[in-house]
Ligand SMILES: Cc1ncc(C[n+]2csc(CCOP(=O)(O)OP(=O)(O)O)c2C)c(N)n1
């Protein structure tokens with residue numbers, strides 16, 4: 001069994017070993033091994049030319065990663081907390097995401113931005129956000145988000161080998177989860193059906209997938225409801241087809257999002273599902289966070305975050321106790 | 323500016339100096355209690371203590387007037403207390419209580435108290451510089467002053483250069499205070515910062531910039547008071563690089579193993595509390611008097627945390 005954060009470290013080790021053009025840099029990633037010790041030991045193993053600490057300069061880190069990526073390097077950078085992506089986004093959005101296309105294919109932009117996201121750790125409103133939706137609307141970017149160690153390993157390796165810029169989000173409440181790693185390649189942008197069921201489709205990402213599975217077990221054993229659970233795994237590309245295929249069987253769709261309703265991935269996904277398969281839909285619902293920043297105080301933060309009980313309650317409510 | 327004699331060349335009188343010692347002692351004991359409460363699980367999440375930095379908030383606060391504002395960082399508990407925020411409300415915010423400065427919404431990294439001129443504590447590096455720069459826009463021609471505090475690590479951020487230039491070209495009444503403690507998280511500053519000092523970076527914008535002994539509250543106060551006097555006349559921004567040291571880890575339970583052996587002990591010899599106490603003794607104030615700061619501080623801290631911990635958590639009102 002491997003911890004989620006060790007799975008990420010293993011993917012970095014494997015890709016640093018396989019390809020000498022891979023670089024790893026960011027704030028406190030090298031000597032200290034990262035604030036969540038994800039990158040511990042990499043500098044010792046690969047040297048300070050390939051694994052190094054940077055100044056606190058998110059725009060320069062990301063912009064330099066872009067410049068390095070178009071000149072033969074494959075940088076994997078870390079933006080310590082997803083909230084700080086706001087400071088890195090110009091380079092990602094206005095350069096990295098555009099260059100392959102705007103240069104008419106003269107260059108690829110093989111860079112990865114790893115960043116820690118998600119609430120529940122009492123870190124307050126600016127160390128908990130999930131910036132995936134901020135960038136979901138940008139053609140040229142991939143924005144992916146594993147929910148378990150195997151996917152963390154497979155998807156990070158795929159991201160480093162990808163020729164387009166990839167934002168790789170790591171939910172901080174998954175770091176200690178354990179699972180088996182496999183060498184099976186993961187295609188970025190594909191969702192995964194993690195539980196089969198015919199009554200309702202529940203879609204989520206990252207921490208929400210585990211919550212949905214817990215809810216689905218309770219629904220099955222206590223309420224006689226069989227939920228299908230889909231791990232979206234990616235904000236962009238968005239695997240609408242896998243969700244549509246599920247909804248065509250269940251007729252009901254619940255999206256569980258750690259984020260606000262307006263402009264969230266759930267709203268966008270439901271819009272696309274409706275556009276493609278309106279006739280299959282009997283019901284759609286969104287379980288998300290309230291329309292304010294995530295608070296620090298434990299009772300406030302707990303109440304703001306959807307958990308397994310909220311998911312189960314919502315399914316029961318929508319299905320009328322079916 | 324205070325010109326009364328008494329506690330040596332600094333121009334700070336013995337009474338004022340004693341008050342500053344009391345404040346620093348209070349902040350020190352408060353921060354120690356934050357750490358103890360964190361370890362007991364009463365302070366959730368994370369905390370960044372200002373132990374070792376106390377001379378900066380205290381020397382600065384004594385130079386400011388009630389209409390001046392400050393924007394500080396996640397390491398700003400000392401500034402918030404020194405400006406006069408209710409210690410129980412600070413403790414309550416750190417412990418997530420409804421009576422907290424921010425009603426429990428912000429926690430340690432976001433202490434905000436407009437009533438005491440604290441327009442925010444910023445968890446994003448550089449945010450404080452921009453907020454104070456903007457406050458400087460509002461204060462043009464009023465005699466009011468806006469202060470930004472930030473760390474040495476911030477000096478490599480885009481915010482740093484953009485705000486210094488912005489404040490300089492518009493001659494804004496902003497006092498930029500760099501609390502240079504030699505480390506940004508776990509990384510020694512010289513590994514990631516070009517040039518010999520940070521003040522030099524401000525000078526290229528034509529900003530008056532001085533290196534200050536941040537362990538000596540007299541020095542901080544003297545430079546801050548001179549800067550504030552100058553800022554009130556509308557002469558444009560001032561930059562103080564205060565050299566200091568944090569006696570504890572960056573946050574939570576960071577054991578600070580990245581420090582070279584002996585470095586901490588060397589700085590602790592210049593502990594701002596000791597420097598102030600020695601100065602008072604040299605000026606003839608007896609130990610029986612300086613010693614009182616200790617008991618007063620402990621009692622205030624005890625009361626603040628007792629009040630906070632006895633108070634209720636906020637009621638969630640969730641509408642999804
Ligand atoms: C924009 C941004 N990048 C990174 C961080 C994470 N971070 C928090 S404190 C810190 C070190 C800051 O060092 P310094 O400015 O010297 O202040 P100190 O903590 O030493 O007081 C870092 C990198 C952050 N909060 N904001």
Ligand SMILES: [Mg+2]
Nearest residue numbers: 473474505506
């Ligand atoms: Mg520092």
